[in-house]
Amino acid sequence: xxxxxxxxxxxxxxxxxxxxxxxxxxxxxxxxxxxxxxxxxxxxxxxxxxxxxxxxxxxxxxxxxxxxxxxxxxxxxxxxxxxxxxxxxxxxxxxxxxxxxxxxxxxxxxxxxxxxxxxxxxxxxxxxxxxxxxxxxxxxxxxxxxxxxxxxxxxxxxxxxxxxxxxxxxxxxxxxxxxxxxxxxxxxxxxxxxxxxxxxxxxxxxxxxxxxxxxxxxxxxxxxxxxxxxxxxxxxxxxxxxxxxxxxxxxxxxxxxxxxxxxxxxxxxxxxxxxxxxxxxxxxxxxxxxxxxxxxxxxxxxxxxxxxxxxxxxxxxxxxxxxxxx
Amino acid sequence: xxxxxxxxxxxxxxxxxxxxxxxxxxxxxxxxxxxxxxxxxxxxxxxxxxxxxxxxxxxxxxxxxxxxxxxxxxxxxxxxxxxxxxxxxxxxxxxxxxxxxxxxxxxxxxxxxxxxxxxxxxxxxxxxxxxxxxxxxxxxxxxxxxxxxxxxxxxxxxxxxxxxxxxxxxxxxxxxxxxxxxxxxxxxxxxxxxxxxxxxxxxxxxxxxxxxxxxxxxxxxxxxxxxxxxxxxxxxxxxxxxxxxxxxxxxxxxxxxxxxxxxxxxxxxxxxxxxxxxxxxxxxxxxxxxxxxxxxxxxxxxxxxxxxxxxxxxxxxxxxxxxxxxxxxxxxxxxxx
Numbered sequence: 001x002x003x004x005x006x007x008x009x010x011x012x013x014x015x016x017x018x019x020x021x022x023x024x025x026x027x028x029x030x031x032x033x034x035x036x037x038x039x040x041x042x043x044x045x046x047x048x049x050x051x052x053x054x055x056x057x058x059x060x061x062x063x064x065x066x067x068x069x070x071x072x073x074x075x076x077x078x079x080x081x082x083x084x085x086x087x088x089x090x091x092x093x094x095x096x097x098x099x100x101x102x103x104x105x106x107x108x109x110x111x112x113x114x115x116x117x118x119x120x121x122x123x124x125x126x127x128x129x130x131x132x133x134x135x136x137x138x139x140x141x142x143x144x145x146x147x148x149x150x151x152x153x154x155x156x157x158x159x160x161x162x163x164x165x166x167x168x169x170x171x172x173x174x175x176x177x178x179x180x181x182x183x184x185x186x187x188x189x190x191x192x193x194x195x196x197x198x199x200x201x202x203x204x205x206x207x208x209x210x211x212x213x214x215x216x217x218x219x220x221x222x223x224x225x226x227x228x229x230x231x232x233x234x235x236x237x238x239x240x241x242x243x244x245x246x247x248x249x250x251x252x253x254x255x256x257x258x259x260x261x262x263x264x265x266x267x268x269x270x271x272x273x274x275x276x277x278x279x280x281x282x283x284x285x286x287x288x289x290x291x292x293x294x295x296x297x298x299x300x301x302x303x304x305x306x307x308x309x310x311x312x313x314x315x316x317x318x319x320x321x322x323x324x325x326x
Numbered sequence: 327x328x329x330x331x332x333x334x335x336x337x338x339x340x341x342x343x344x345x346x347x348x349x350x351x352x353x354x355x356x357x358x359x360x361x362x363x364x365x366x367x368x369x370x371x372x373x374x375x376x377x378x379x380x381x382x383x384x385x386x387x388x389x390x391x392x393x394x395x396x397x398x399x400x401x402x403x404x405x406x407x408x409x410x411x412x413x414x415x416x417x418x419x420x421x422x423x424x425x426x427x428x429x430x431x432x433x434x435x436x437x438x439x440x441x442x443x444x445x446x447x448x449x450x451x452x453x454x455x456x457x458x459x460x461x462x463x464x465x466x467x468x469x470x471x472x473x474x475x476x477x478x479x480x481x482x483x484x485x486x487x488x489x490x491x492x493x494x495x496x497x498x499x500x501x502x503x504x505x506x507x508x509x510x511x512x513x514x515x516x517x518x519x520x521x522x523x524x525x526x527x528x529x530x531x532x533x534x535x536x537x538x539x540x541x542x543x544x545x546x547x548x549x550x551x552x553x554x555x556x557x558x559x560x561x562x563x564x565x566x567x568x569x570x571x572x573x574x575x576x577x578x579x580x581x582x583x584x585x586x587x588x589x590x591x592x593x594x595x596x597x598x599x600x601x602x603x604x605x606x607x608x609x610x611x612x613x614x615x616x617x618x619x620x621x622x623x624x625x626x627x628x629x630x631x632x633x634x635x636x637x638x639x640x641x642x643x644x645x646x647x648x649x650x651x652x653x654x655x656x657x658x659x660x661x662x663x
Contacts, residue, residue: 140645142595259501281508
């Protein structure tokens with residue numbers, strides 16, 4: 001067990017190191033950092049002085065080490081576009097993205113699981129077929145198109161929900177939240193549905209197939225033979241056993257939710273990290289791109305690590321498998 | 327579509343296997359005796375399962391209609407939306423034909439520059455599908471090559487390739503494509519950026535999709551390479567490269583076809599998303615995603631058709647290709663039958 005944890009940890013560090021190297025190469029070689037910082041009228045001598053001051057003349061290994069160690073201290077340099085420290089800009093926008101991601105994950109979970117249970121239990125009913133058809137559309141349609149269609153129906157035609165921004169936000173302990181105002185909550189609805197729809201269909205299909213599988217097992221037959229009520233069997237015995245993979249998938253998907261937030265945030269002009277990243281890609285603002293890349297990679301690595309470790313603790317079969325792998 | 331290797335092997339070769347003892351000997355009298363490729367295809371399991379599924383038939387029809395329209399767009403489109411001389415600003419922002427101000431000249435209305443939306447969608451599908459096919463081909467060639475190498479060579483080459491694949495698989499493809507696209511565009515000077523947008527997009531989508539092919543091919547190769555025909559080929563002194571390409575490759579292509587079909591839909595979605603985000607195809611030669619991006623600016627001023635029609639076209643295209651891919655996966659998988 002300990003060997004597995006250590007190996008997994010080592011793997012994560014290697015991944016972070018590789019991503020760090022990519023981010024560094026981006027930072028150092030895509031465009032000249034000095035040219036981005038100074039105006040046209042700066043003399044070559046001044047440029048050279050700046051270059052020396054930034055340490056760009058040092059050995060490449062030294063530069064890489066400096067980049068990594070300052071990134072570890074959450075210092076990602078200054079944005080070319082906004083002339084502000086990148087770390088502060090990302091921190092300012094973190095609450096918006098996290099609130100959106102968590103709300104959409106909750107939406108996916110609390111709508112997807114009941115739909116999955118229903119379609120698993122009533123395979124032939126017409127409502128199940130409607131749910132499955134909706135899920136096929138949810139999987140097929142690109143996120144941005146779903147967002148546009150929702151805006152078209154609810155914001156343009158019906159005019160009941162806002163189409164962009166976060167509404168009013170309140171400052172709570174330095175965290176600007178939209179969860180405490182009516183307009184903030186209303187503004188969350190459409191983006192959360194847009195972002196969560198794909199995960200919802202995924203969860204629904206997963207719960208459905210797991211339910212179908214579990215309902216065939218012997219212990220369910222035995223529970224029926226004991227004369228337990230259908231609801232006790234379905235929810236007490238069957239559903240409980242489907243939830244382990246559902247929780248794993250939801251956990252693993254949290255990373256993709258944050259990545260896909262880039263698209264949703266663009267459609268709804270949601271002032272989060274994703275929108276910032278996209279603007280930086282369009283303007284080739286490398287410090288922001290590098291910082292976002294490192295941050296997302298860190299999130300993914302941590303989530304994967306936690307899920308893997310949880311898996312091993314929950315399911316003893318994997319422990320045996322992994323000791324033979326690699 | 328020809329029948330892939332797996333299922334056709336157990337189908338109609340029986341009459342050709344030779345005359346059974348006792349049966350009247352029929353001399354092979356020219357092409358009439360041998361079932362042609364079409365007859366064989368019609369007799370296969372794949373075709374049977376195709377005719378059993380009306381939804382698949384509709385999906386196939388829609389998909390091939392899109393392909394045909396995309397190919398023939400310059401011939402059948404009512405207008406060439408890239409030809410600035412044929413555009414008239416007086417025609418701008420016409421609504422579709424069934425609304426009060428619509429006319430038959432522009433069935434789906436026009437955009438702010440007087441472009442006919444129907445023609446724009448035809449040309450847009452052409453570009454979207456071109457990017458889709460090119461990036462799937464790129465990803466498939468790269469993935470198959472690396473998968474073959476990984477599976478056949480084994481050892482440290484194998485573990486390096488598979489570790490890279492593992493790492494890449496932890497990140498969503500669209501994020502990788504966005505990053506590659508953004509970086510490459512950053513490296514190119516402004517003038518070239520617009521001209522090379524197509525190829526930049528193809529490479530970035532291709533690079534974000536290769537892992538699946540590599541993994542599938544590798545696992546098939548691991549099974550195939552211990553079979554007798556490979557040993558026989560090695561015994562008669564063929565080089566590793568020849569064995570890999572001429573003998574192993576044809577036997578691992580079945581699953582690749584399924585992945586490629588499903589990936590085509592994904593690639594079209596990725597292209598549309600990147601173009602919508604403004605880092606894909608530029609507005610001078612709009613793809614479906616670019617059209618939706620342009621139209622999105624008019625959604626609130628009431629000109630909904632500029633964005634909704636390209637959106638619907640994209641949705642229908644992706645949905646049909648997905649349905650076709652799902653069916654192909656089930657039809658080629660003997661376990662599910």
